Each structure stands twice: as structure tokens, then as C-alpha cells.
Amino acid sequence: MLLNRDDWYDISRDLDWTLSYVDEEVAFPQCWTGKRAIPDEAWQAWDEPFRVSYRDYVRVQREKESGVKAVGDAMLRAGVYQKLDPAHVAAAHLHMGTTCMVEYMAVTMQSRFCRFAPTPRWRNLGVFGMLDETRHTQLDLRFSHDLLRFDPRFDWAQKAFHTNEWGVLAVKNFFDDIMLSSDCVEAALATSLTVEHGFTNIQFVALAADAMAAGDVNWSNLLSSIQTDEARHAQQGFPTLQVLMEHDPQRAQQAIDVAFWRSTRLFQTLTGPAMDYYTPLDQRKMSFKEFMLEWVVNHHERILADYGLSKPWYWDKFLHSLENGHHAMHLGLWFWRPTLFWKPNAGVSKAEREWLNEKYPTWEENWGGYWDQIIANINAGRMDLTLPETLPALCNVTQLPLGSAMSRHDLEPAVSVYEGRTYQFDSDISKWCFDLDPARYAGHMNVVDRFIAGQIQPMSLAGGLEWMGLTPDVMGDDAYGYRWAAEYAPAMAD
């Protein structure tokens, strides 16, 4: 008779060995384990509630793969992609270009858990995480490969992280930090717990719902299938947090607070515009802010309370940013559209604007004026005035434009000087992140730093675009060719 999984699970995951040929510090260096002064015994309490055997894993994943492939094949045959709204399609381009290689970076992080995590249970779970992330990378690549015949932008699923496109560099910078360069403990807190458990739902569940409403069954199904894996490997954060709360709660609080803010800024860039501007109006489920409040804020508050952590000191500022940051980022993305590899939708037709004002009561006061000027320029045929001639100053932590974190009134400079160099930040929260550990960020030069240092030649917008790898076939432009602005023309003529 076969044993039940729970009868043998503990034996299989507790498999460890006594080192005799090398010292433990050699086999498990502190710089990768992140154990620091936490005693070995403490890690024996590390326990993952969601359990899986390799046999179960293979069976379930095989079923999932069959489902994803069947849906993808059927949608391709039905020609669904060609019928999608161009604004929605931009969300898929954005997602594939900025996510596919993050999944691949996560393979490396999970591999580190497999090898260096301070408990065999965690190392065992890391194996499944590594397989999960490999699957996610391959799913994104296959999805993009299938659609490459319709749009060269899907090439960016693989290509983006080998370019210097500024938005991609912002994403890469964050995940280089919390996935590739962090020890196991910090990676589990920052990535598994904060990003994967906390934030990915908004991209992989909420945006999947929007995609389904937009008729993009293939992409929606892909996102949902990927998300089913998260409960398994995202749970690596919780037992790690539990150990930290007993032995080093200050480290846990700091790692999570930094990761939460940096994740917020990233999702304001990637998900906020996709939800509130790219998803066609009649297919929007909720606003980005509503999704954030329901899926991220509520759950994060619960986790903080359950584990005895405090809300970050910047909580009120974060809520203020939630009202504004993605609108600022969207305005910047659209204005600097030649620097993108997708075609952003302005999303400010009269009906869309009414929706924005209903969801965000301060939208008009903050952002309406900018859009009015852009619309006036479009309708006057002055397209040159709607396009950038320079690059925006960027934050030395988030790599995102200064002035894009809060409302248009919050423009007080946030600056630190470290070892003779001046660093600028999009908010005092990002400055706080920097000041906690300046050596961590100090060596990095953002795109504008490189531009000013003469590393990007010729020193013009065209030179910058070439340096970013943007070619005419993928370069961003308005998703609808500016047709949406025409409805404003009579009123402005009056």
C-alpha cells in the first residue's frame, strides 16, 4: 500500500548531510544564506504549509501545460489576437517585455534557495520554485513566439533585457537587487513575500480578469495558469519571516518596507497604466487603485498585523502615491512614447476622463491641465510639441522620473550626497531607501547619469533612442493614432 504524502513528506524534505570535508561557512557562505546571527536551531521551525511531492508536481503541471497549450492553439486558430483592441494589445507587449526575463531571473534566485537556503526544507521547496519559474519563462516565450508573426514587439519578450530601454532598466535594476544580488533571507522577504505574494496578484489575477473581459482569452489563461504556481513558491517568505521575527525583526521590517515601496513604484509603471488607460473603458473591472486596495493593501496590512510588524513609516505617503503615482507615470510614458517598445493609449477621451475623475477625484486638478495642452497641440497640428526633446531626470533608486511618485504639487527635491556624488530621488521614501544602505546603490549610473557623462552618443534624443535599442518597427506611438483627440476639437475651437 502506498503511503500518504504526509506520512513521508517530513523525511523527504528534511534530508540533509553532515559536512566533513569542508567547513559550513565554505559550503554555505553567509553572503548567500543570509543567516547572520540566527542560530541553526531556529531554522528547524521553518515549515511550508502548502506541500507538494515531485510526483504530484509533475502530474498537476502536466495538466496545466496541456490546458494552456490547448487554449493557446484554439485562440490562434480562431484569430482572436487580430481582433483585439490595440490599446489592450499594448498591455500584452508591455507585460511580455518586462516580465519574461524577470521570470528567468527568478530561476536563478530559486536555484540559490536550492543550494544555499539555511534549511533543507527550504532547499527542497526551492527546487519546485526553480521549475515553476522555468515554466513561466518558457510560457512567456512560447506565447510571444506564437504572436511574433503579427507584431515584432513580441520579440521583446526575449530581447528587452538585452537592451538599454529605460523602463526595462528600471525593472532590471530592482530585480537585480532583490533577486540576483540578495542573500536567501532577503530575497525571500523582498521577492517571495512582498513581490510574489503581495503584488503579483494585481498583474496575474486582476489584469488577467481585464484581459479576459477584453476577449484576450489566451493571455488571460496564461496569466492565471502562471499564478497558480505562486502559492507554492511565494510561501517561502512566510516561514522565513517567522524566523526573523523571533531573531532579527528589525531586518525583516526594513527589507519588507523597502521592497514594498519599490514594488509599488514598479507596479505603478507597469500595471497602473495598463489597467486605467490601456484596458478599453467598457472592459475595466476596477480601477488600479481599487485593485491595489483590495488585493495588495488589505493583504499587506493583514500580514504586518499577523506577524507583529509595523506599518511602514511612509504609509500615508504611500496612500497619497496610490492616488497619483501611476497617473504621473502614464503621462510620462505617453509623452516619451518614442522611448517605449509598445504603443501606449492616451486613455483620456471624454468618456475615459469621466471615469478617471470618478475613480480619482483629484485627477482633473492634477493631470487634466497637462492633457488639455497635449490635446490642444494635437488638434492644432503641432505634433512636435507633444514629443520630447530631452530625457527626464531619473531617480537613483527606482530609476523612474523625478516628479512621478506623487501629485504634481509634490516636487520638493529629495537629494543625498554620498562620497562626493549627489544622488536624486523621486520621493523622500526612495531617498530613505538609499540612505539606509548607500553603498548598495551608489555605484549605479542611471540613464541620465550616463547621458550627462557622455556615455550615450550622439548626445541627442535620437542618440538615446539608438542606445536603448529602439527601432522604428517597435518604437512607441499613440495606440489609436491620435483619433481620440478629435472629439475635443470643436470645444477648443469655440
Place this chain on the structure above:
Amino acid sequence: MFCSVAEPLPEQFVAVAAEDELWDGEMASYEIDGSEVLLLRLDGEYRAYNGECPHQSTPLVEGELDGYTLTCRTHEWSFDARTGAGLNPAMARLRRHEVRLSDGCVWVSRSEERGIRS
């Protein structure tokens, strides 16, 4: 209303469906006092649970009921549909609502049994 109360039930019970609404192995969700309640039928008997997954609040009705195993679609937390006990992870469980049949209708208690939230 598809039901009239021939035999008065305590006030906390609400009629949510006709007794023949679900076949064996089917589930549906209903809103009671602003909260979603999942009703499912197994071996001819009805059971009702809080309609949201205790993990991250996904509506369980969007998941899969395979035999006695109820699996959430979002992250694959699974439960024994007969008892609400967590299968994976085992420390979770669904909060159960009492069910009564009367006058051809399925009546579900507004209040849920106390359970463990993850």
C-alpha cells in the same frame, strides 16, 4: 421568490436556491448580507461555506470541484468539500454555514461557524 415558508425557520436562515437547483458535484455562489456563500451538493446533500478562499479571497465558485476535492483556481489551495478541512495546506479550513432543507428550498445560515483563517 421561489420559496414560501411553510415551516418557519429561525431568522438566521435564508433561502438561497430551490432544492433541485444543483446536481450532485455542482456548486454555485449566493450573496447573503453582502457576503458570498458557496453552496455545493455532494452525495445528494447540500453544504455551504464562506465563498472566498481563506488564502487571498478568490471566489471559490470559480475553482474546481473534482469528487470531494474543491480547489481554488488562483493558487490551488485545496479543501475537502465534505468538511471544509484544508487538504493543502492542511492548516487552512473553510468556514461552514449550516444548511437546512424546507419547503422545497435550500436554507443557509447567515452566520458562519468559526474557523481558522490562514
